[in-house]
Amino acid sequence: MNAPDTPREFIAAIDQGTTSSRCIVFDRDGRIVAVDQKEHRQIFPRPGWVEHDATEIWRNVQEVTAGALAKSGITSDEVKAIGITNQRETTLLWEKATGRPVHNALVWQDTRTDQLCRELGRDTGQERFRRATGLPLASYFSGPKVRWLLDNVPGLRERAERGEILFGTMDSWVIWNLTGGPDGGQHVTDVTNASRTMLMNLHTMEWDREILAAMDVPAAVLPRIGSSAEIYGTAADGPLAGTPVASALGDQQAALFGQTCYAVGEGKSTYGTGTFLLMNTGEQPVSSYHGLLTTVGYRIGGQRPVYALEGAIAVTGALVQWMRDQMGLISTAAEIETLALSVEDNGGAYFVPAFSGLFAPYWRSDARGVIAGLTRYVTKAHLARAVLEATAWQTREIVDAMRKDSGTGLTALKVDGGMTANNLLMQNIADFLDVPVVRPMVSETTCLGAAYAAGLATGFWAGTEELRANWRRAAEWTPRMDPALRDREYRQWLKAVQRTMGWLDEES
Amino acid sequence: MARTIQSVERAAALLRLLAGGERRLGLSDIASAMGLAKATAHGLLRTLQREGFVEQDERSGKYQLGAELLRLGNSYLDVHELRARALVWTDDLARASGESAYLGVLHHGGVLLVHHVFRPDDSRQVLEIGALLPLHCTALGKVLSAYDPVAHSELAELELTAVTDRTVTDRAELEKELVRVRDRGWAGDLGGTWEGVASIAAPVFDRRRMPVGAVAVTGAVERMTVAGGAADGELSPRLIAAVRDCARSVSRDLGAGRF
Ligand SMILES: Nc1ncnc2c1ncn2[C@@H]1O[C@H](COP(=O)(O)OP(=O)(O)OP(=O)(O)O)[C@@H](O)[C@H]1O
Ligand SMILES: [Mg+2]
Numbered sequence: 055m056n057a058p059d060t061p062r063e064f065i066a067a068i069d070q071g072t073t074s075s076r077c078i079v080f081d082r083d084g085r086i087v088a089v090d091q092k093e094h095r096q097i098f099p100r101p102g103w104v105e106h107d108a109t110e111i112w113r114n115v116q117e118v119t120a121g122a123l124a125k126s127g128i129t130s131d132e133v134k135a136i137g138i139t140n141q142r143e144t145t146l147l148w149e150k151a152t153g154r155p156v157h158n159a160l161v162w163q164d165t166r167t168d169q170l171c172r173e174l175g176r177d178t179g180q181e182r183f184r185r186a187t188g189l190p191l192a193s194y195f196s197g198p199k200v201r202w203l204l205d206n207v208p209g210l211r212e213r214a215e216r217g218e219i220l221f222g223t224m225d226s227w228v229i230w231n232l233t234g235g236p237d238g239g240q241h242v243t244d245v246t247n248a249s250r251t252m253l254m255n256l257h258t259m260e261w262d263r264e265i266l267a268a269m270d271v272p273a274a275v276l277p278r279i280g281s282s283a284e285i286y287g288t289a290a291d292g293p294l295a296g297t298p299v300a301s302a303l304g305d306q307q308a309a310l311f312g313q314t315c316y317a318v319g320e321g322k323s324t325y326g327t328g329t330f331l332l333m334n335t336g337e338q339p340v341s342s343y344h345g346l347l348t349t350v351g352y353r354i355g356g357q358r359p360v361y362a363l364e365g366a367i368a369v370t371g372a373l374v375q376w377m378r379d380q381m382g383l384i385s386t387a388a389e390i391e392t393l394a395l396s397v398e399d400n401g402g403a404y405f406v407p408a409f410s411g412l413f414a415p416y417w418r419s420d421a422r423g424v425i426a427g428l429t430r431y432v433t434k435a436h437l438a439r440a441v442l443e444a445t446a447w448q449t450r451e452i453v454d455a456m457r458k459d460s461g462t463g464l465t466a467l468k469v470d471g472g473m474t475a476n477n478l479l480m481q482n483i484a485d486f487l488d489v490p491v492v493r494p495m496v497s498e499t500t501c502l503g504a505a506y507a508a509g510l511a512t513g514f515w516a517g518t519e520e521l522r523a524n525w526r527r528a529a530e531w532t533p534r535m536d537p538a539l540r541d542r543e544y545r546q547w548l549k550a551v552q553r554t555m556g557w558l559d560e561e562s
Numbered sequence: 563m564a565r566t567i568q569s570v571e572r573a574a575a576l577l578r579l580l581a582g583g584e585r586r587l588g589l590s591d592i593a594s595a596m597g598l599a600k601a602t603a604h605g606l607l608r609t610l611q612r613e614g615f616v617e618q619d620e621r622s623g624k625y626q627l628g629a630e631l632l633r634l635g636n637s638y639l640d641v642h643e644l645r646a647r648a649l650v651w652t653d654d655l656a657r658a659s660g661e662s663a664y665l666g667v668l669h670h671g672g673v674l675l676v677h678h679v680f681r682p683d684d685s686r687q688v689l690e691i692g693a694l695l696p697l698h699c700t701a702l703g704k705v706l707s708a709y710d711p712v713a714h715s716e717l718a719e720l721e722l723t724a725v726t727d728r729t730v731t732d733r734a735e736l737e738k739e740l741v742r743v744r745d746r747g748w749a750g751d752l753g754g755t756w757e758g759v760a761s762i763a764a765p766v767f768d769r770r771r772m773p774v775g776a777v778a779v780t781g782a783v784e785r786m787t788v789a790g791g792a793a794d795g796e797l798s799p800r801l802i803a804a805v806r807d808c809a810r811s812v813s814r815d816l817g818a819g820r821f
Contacts, residue, residue, distance in 0.1 A: 085657060086650060388642035475646040477677075477691050495653045495682060526682040528653055529689055 062132045065509050067501035070140040070224045072327045075114040077122040078501040084524040090121030102165040105158035108146050112231050120293045130294050137301040137508030139308035139500050140224035142250045145199035150220050153235045157207050160199040163410045167198035168419045188256045188348030190417050197252035197269050214275050221275040223247045225302040233287035240287040243277045244302040249350040256339050281353040283507040301507035305500045306330040311352050312503030313468050314522045325473035329370040331452045332362045344455035345415025365414040365452030369407040370445040371473050383434050391478050394438040401436030402427040404550035405444045415455040422557040426550040446482035447547040466490045470499040485535035495526040586624040639774050641667050645677045648812045652679050655808040659801050661781035666702035671716045673702045698722050699729045701763035702776045704749035708740040709765045709773035728753045750797045760786035764809035769817030777809050
């Protein structure tokens, strides 16, 4: 509620996500002024393959940006900066001269590089690049995806070596296009996105020559690695022409930033397509011995980078979508709660959605999904329960690993993302973890984090203390599950998890 | 048996005819299948067409079932979908008002709280999702009763118990208040449900402008009312505006169009 004479000033955040692109405009208090969103196609050419059409994505990004501005009646000169956040790891190669993608983007969930990852592991195995990158060798990350494209698109490697081809994750693709594309577009990524490529050295924050050589990726395709909050360039045309593009963070790091987890030990869990729990570990990277990732949390301009430990779960909200789209058991994601509430419990059924193998803490690409404990008693409502419980138990596994790696337990879990609209799920998580679950007042923390970083880079906000003061508790769920029941159910869950492993032959 | 209305029976028979077998039928086929004069059949078709229950193919001139029938079948809005759509706006309502925000729907002669956002201070609060509140005294209940005919008929069956000293228990007086609610677009409650607690609620509509729920803010009477001047003790216009803005935003997201 601005007084009439105070200037209207806003920050626009663009979130190029896995299922949709959205643009949200925030005011100085971090309040949402306008939202626009558009889904894009999920392309599944074969089992385990997932692709996006990057041209469609860029078109959608332009549309939602214009849409959000139109809805709010804000003019482009009232927008002081643009922040970018994006689905991470999703890999694109495009022609520098034309901006044409040479292939669909390979999405982070895509498992086509499984075999390649095993080959890259040589005799060291999954941990070969862990020390340099903080990551296990898995099809999840970008490096092997770049290699696959170079190997499989005819003539691409030669063109890449001649410098005609650019690589980027979605942040780079959006920034390059925003800042002019073939006409002077900035080819840049930020440290958080770069830390997910498996090509960047976590300690130097630069591309790692040895890994580039091992993966056979020519340096000519790589973007410059910038910080997460700096002016990369200005929008060349479109509704925000002339506005500085001032931040980029992977969506999960953006959510960490938006939840104002600026102190060591603070963390959040974001419930969207997948679920990602990140904890700030300060200026030192902490190695994981329990299946977590070491990653960059954020870096503000020239300040020192802040690291994070991450537990990544590939499939949570995506399982709800699968129940809707592939099984047709519900017509909207939210209806899963209605269906689940029509019964008291899971009826003995457990659903482990290892659709892209198992991520943290197992990192098993040979795993595939399983529904265990089926009897004739089980109904679709029990399965709906099992779907929600799968998200809660997977969180429990991550939190257990986090405690082992960091040596401290959680006192509360800060959550955000689309699935936090689900009250039953939030209660399940509180029950299964036996800690309170807390939701902040802005559930769109991903966009908020990108806006915060862009606002810091342009002086719109003075510092992180000012941002922290904006955080408000919107809801809190308290645990109320019988401990004996919790333990029994957890054992059943872990048994079901075991049954997913070794389903694919190659690795067993 | 009560007297039936012939034209309604004929309309029903016509819809059944279009629903079965061949999808598209011409006027003369319809007239002869139903044993009606062409003019009578045409009158029925024109009326149903205006309501969207029947559509006429432009090229062939034949008739088929209309989109409105499909919508009738799917019109039920899942309450959890409603919550998901309301999330952003109720967060913002709590933030703008500084009070706790709620989303309620009609359920078994009461108001079911399907969403609750804490008051944005650091005090300890307990999530009230799932609580069932009375229809006749809460601001949410009054809004639902004023706009939703089903709620209104359920209210007629209920005993108007005095929850506090300030609860309206006289039915005529309550009915007068409901008319006022409809006139100004919001309902208030000043200590009629909890001593010292005030509440303001406004209706949420879906794309067919059906009332599907209501949003509200609730807080201490001292914070929710105007102090001093001519309006002393009345509900704060600023909070009323915030609640109505929120209800409009949710309705717009549900496709209710501008109003
Ligand atoms: N009420 C609900 N109950 C359960 N799941 C839900 C509910 N609402 C949304 N979801 C799930 O949450 C996901 C959407 O949440 P969100 O928009 O935060 O996802 P996201 O991962 O950020 O998407 P993107 O990758 O496109 O950014 C979908 O997978 C959807 O199935
Ligand atoms: Mg997202």
